[in-house]
Amino acid sequence: MSGEETATSKAPRTERGKRTLRRLLDAAAAEFGERGYHEASISGITQRAGAALGTFYTYFDSKEQVFRALVDDMGRLTRQHIAERVTGSTDRLTAERLGLEAFIEFVREHKDLYRIVMEAQFVAEDAYLNYYKVFAAAYRRNLAQAAERGEIRPGHEEERAWALIGMSVFLGLRYAVWSDDQPAAEIATAAAELITYGLSPAAKPEGSS
Amino acid sequence: MSGEETATSKAPRTERGKRTLRRLLDAAAAEFGERGYHEASISGITQRAGAALGTFYTYFDSKEQVFRALVDDMGRLTRQHIAERVTGSTDRLTAERLGLEAFIEFVREHKDLYRIVMEAQFVAEDAYLNYYKVFAAAYRRNLAQAAERGEIRPGHEEERAWALIGMSVFLGLRYAVWSDDQPAAEIATAAAELITYGLSPAAKPEGSS
Known part of the structure; x- marks a missing residue:
């Protein structure tokens, strides 16, 4: 089915990249889960992931x-x-x-x-x-x-x-x-x-x- | 069950009141249905119902x-x-x-x-x-x-x-x-x-x- 391949436009190629993506997704789960979509923010996600804002944009646009x-x-x-x-x-x-x-x-x-x-x-x-x-x-x-x-x-x-x-x-x-x-x-x-x-x-x- | 009685704090007593409440609920259904909860507004509801803002507050607080x-x-x-x-x-x-x-x-x-x-x-x-x-x-x-x-x-x-x-x-x-x-x-x-x-x-x- 579609969706699985397209959701992340910038799929990581290295093991390290995959780990970073996993950390960002886990942080996003915590952020969206606790605050709901409308209240959640990208900076909330990067803070939880201990990642820089630029790292987020390596994997996601929005x-x-x-x-x-x-x-x-x-x-x-x-x-x-x-x-x-x-x-x-x-x-x-x-x-x-x-x-x-x-x-x-x-x-x-x-x-x-x-x-x-x-x-x-x-x-x-x-x-x-x-x-x-x-x-x-x-x-x-x-x-x-x-x-x-x-x-x-x-x-x-x-x-x-x-x-x-x-x-x-x-x-x-x-x-x-x-x-x-x-x-x-x-x-x-x-x-x-x-x-x-x-x-x-x-x-x-x-x-x- | 609870909920049915408590949702409208100011239940109408007259037939005319019941009709007005029905019109407001139908207008609210259209407003929430089309715009979603976050975008919907009380003024959008009263406009659809052809009712004054004060009429809305006769029946609902928010x-x-x-x-x-x-x-x-x-x-x-x-x-x-x-x-x-x-x-x-x-x-x-x-x-x-x-x-x-x-x-x-x-x-x-x-x-x-x-x-x-x-x-x-x-x-x-x-x-x-x-x-x-x-x-x-x-x-x-x-x-x-x-x-x-x-x-x-x-x-x-x-x-x-x-x-x-x-x-x-x-x-x-x-x-x-x-x-x-x-x-x-x-x-x-x-x-x-x-x-x-x-x-x-x-x-x-x-x-x-």
Whole structure:
């Protein structure tokens, strides 16, 4: 998908450059997370990063550009975290449960970043749209492959992808951003039962867990 | 739930007052919807409503207060629209499908209002939280009652309520706000199949629709 390559116009080539970019993105996450987009400033970011203003402009042209880069970065980190936890799942329905558990834990550890993604809707709507489109494309692919393997019923990949993303986002809001006292595994198990068997009393085979 | 009564500190007592309040809320919806919270102004609202500034202050103390009232109003209108369409459903699973169809159609007709609710997260987080808490409370109640009647499997009402709300919100984003070319009934049918039977190939009885 687009966005990932274009957000940072001046990608670093050296290891040192990559570390500096990482430090700037982490500082931007802290600045935007604490102050919100409108109150955040480039000097706030460079101060947190312990970097000179000129260093910022080596990588970004504006506050909006570093914000866009951060939204993309957040998507990459989230997908990477989920992928690591889901690797080795024997089937799609197990992957759904583990992925949701991993997502809720990730949001709990990155509440500020989660807000940044949400705020992107009003600051850089295309970045927000792209963030979820990348997720949805991966989801569609996973669902289609699982259907081919006979692990799930085929069909409706697009609707299902967006429905399942919405589920995760709102369980993340409810159980990670607003309140985080319930074990993530418990929430994921409840949601996975819904994803696997739906609500119908006839759908879940007797004795299945 | 709280919020509905408190958002407008000066509720109108006469029919004429109620009409004026309605006109101000509609004007505020247009102003916030078009310009976003930060750019919107009280004078923009009164101009759209054809009302004097003093009239605004008869009902609201500030831009933030009219915004909160609008978020509550949006929730009421949405719930009312869904309730009307769902009335007479023979069971909860049919109600889920009709409710989702009604919701997508409602968002298509009120895209601006939808953005206002989303923006509330950054302008008045408690109003945003309350908006969804009211929905979740109603959902939990409906699910518990349906479980008692044997229409759905019992349990996990809280997780299910938030999962189903998230589903609706993201299907609304994808199929109403960002693109609205697919019939709402088609999307609702696909999502209702997921809600009823889940993804498991074993869950959906042969020949059931």
